[in-house]
Amino acid sequence: MSTILTGIRVNGELTLGNFLGALVPMTRLANKYSSEHQINIFVPDLHTIIADVDGNLQSNIIKSLKYYLAAGLVLNDNVHLYRQSHVPAHSELNWILNCVATTGELSRMTQFKDKSGGKDSVGCGIFTYPVLMAADILLYDAKYIPVGEDQFQHLELTRNLAIRVNHKFNQEIFTVPKKTVEQAKFMGSEEGIRIRDLQNPEKKMSKSTLAENSKIMLSDTPEKAAKKIMSATTDSLGVIKFDMINQPGISNLLQIDALVTDTPLQEVISTWAGETHYGDLKKKVAADIAAFLELFQAKLAKIDDDVILNALTRGEEYANTVASRKLLQVQQVFGLR
Numbered sequence: 001m002s003t004i005l006t007g008i009r010v011n012g013e014l015t016l017g018n019f020l021g022a023l024v025p026m027t028r029l030a031n032k033y034s035s036e037h038q039i040n041i042f043v044p045d046l047h048t049i050i051a052d053v054d055g056n057l058q059s060n061i062i063k064s065l066k067y068y069l070a071a072g073l074v075l076n077d078n079v080h081l082y083r084q085s086h087v088p089a090h091s092e093l094n095w096i097l098n099c100v101a102t103t104g105e106l107s108r109m110t111q112f113k114d115k116s117g118g119k120d121s122v123g124c125g126i127f128t129y130p131v132l133m134a135a136d137i138l139l140y141d142a143k144y145i146p147v148g149e150d151q152f153q154h155l156e157l158t159r160n161l162a163i164r165v166n167h168k169f170n171q172e173i174f175t176v177p178k179k180t181v182e183q184a185k186f187m188g189s190e191e192g193i194r195i196r197d198l199q200n201p202e203k204k205m206s207k208s209t210l211a212e213n214s215k216i217m218l219s220d221t222p223e224k225a226a227k228k229i230m231s232a233t234t235d236s237l238g239v240i241k242f243d244m245i246n247q248p249g250i251s252n253l254l255q256i257d258a259l260v261t262d263t264p265l266q267e268v269i270s271t272w273a274g275e276t277h278y279g280d281l282k283k284k285v286a287a288d289i290a291a292f293l294e295l296f297q298a299k300l301a302k303i304d305d306d307v308i309l310n311a312l313t314r315g316e317e318y319a320n321t322v323a324s325r326k327l328l329q330v331q332q333v334f335g336l337r
């Protein structure tokens with residue numbers, strides 16, 4: 001049984017874009033494959049402390065895992081939830097792989113360049129976290145790691161480190177994850193979802209955008225979210241058409257409506273074909289978003305902390321068993337055992 005692995009960052013609240021673009025597709029993938037694959041969903045809490053430490057980590061961990069359940073994740077014996085820091089093998093393999101990776105290749109990571117740009121000195125975590133990410137993946141022989149395009153370079157690094165170690169010892173110690181093109185193919189149609197910023201629809205919706213009206217948060221009240229839709233930027237063409245290039249604002253509303261009402265996009269597009277009143281479309285999307293959030297928040301409130309804590313206890317037992325076995329194999333070839 002091969003492993004599909006994904007991690008979810010836990011700093012702060014999620015946007016509708018994160019939810020529809022990442023969480024829902026991942027949940028569908030997990031539900032679809034959990035009878036024939038191991039599904040590892042882990043909380044990269046060691047990655048989270050790179051940014052800052054705000055005292056809310058534990059509650060954010062529980063909350064982020066609840067989002068998966070509210071998105072429809074079905075827990076079964078093949079679905080494993082765990083916290084990275086509760087599986088010490090991640091840190092140990094991280095060190096060993098640090099001795100395999102080079103400063104040259106880590107310096108080339110665009111995420112590192114972006115985050116350290118123009119500064120004389122940054123935390124070492126920002127520099128080395130791709131190596132920890134490689135450990136997260138290689139410990140479990142994961143073949144598929146559904147991530148956004150922004151993480152493809154780190155996946156390539158993971159593949160390179162795995163190949164390097166296998167060559168060094170002339171043994172298949174690590175399973176080399178699939179190439180990024182195959183990863184994208186595996187994710188299928190879910191790959192392309194990109195919710196736009198409500199005020200600047202040329203850009204994607206991002207949680208770090210400061211303008212409140214640009215993004216819908218999962219914690220927004222239904223009324224507040226509806227208002228944000230009503231004030232969304234559209235265009236002056238006066239026709240309701242799906243055309244992301246010339247009418248990104250309108251297209252974004254159609255896209256959002258399809259996703260929150262779970263209707264095929266083509267069906268939503270046909271419903272509005274020939275219509276010209278943007279106000280009518282906005283009212284419909286606003287009502288649908290409000291209904292969606294109300295239902296989602298009610299589902300979320302019903303999930304007990306205990307459900308998550310019990311799943312973590314089971315998941316961490318599984319993860320420690322699998323990861324320690326792999327770590328021992330690595331320690332042996334390196335002569336540490």
Ligand code: ATP
Nearest residue numbers: 017018021022148193194195204205206207208209
């Ligand atoms: P930040 O502004 O801090 O970069 P973000 O909203 O871009 O936050 P990330 O933490 O970078 O969120 O990404 C989390 C996941 O959500 C990733 O898988 C990413 O591809 C996905 N994602 C982010 N924004 C969108 C969006 N607007 N539409 C669809 N998916 C998105």
Ligand code: MG
Nearest residue numbers: 150206207208
């Ligand atoms: Mg981002």
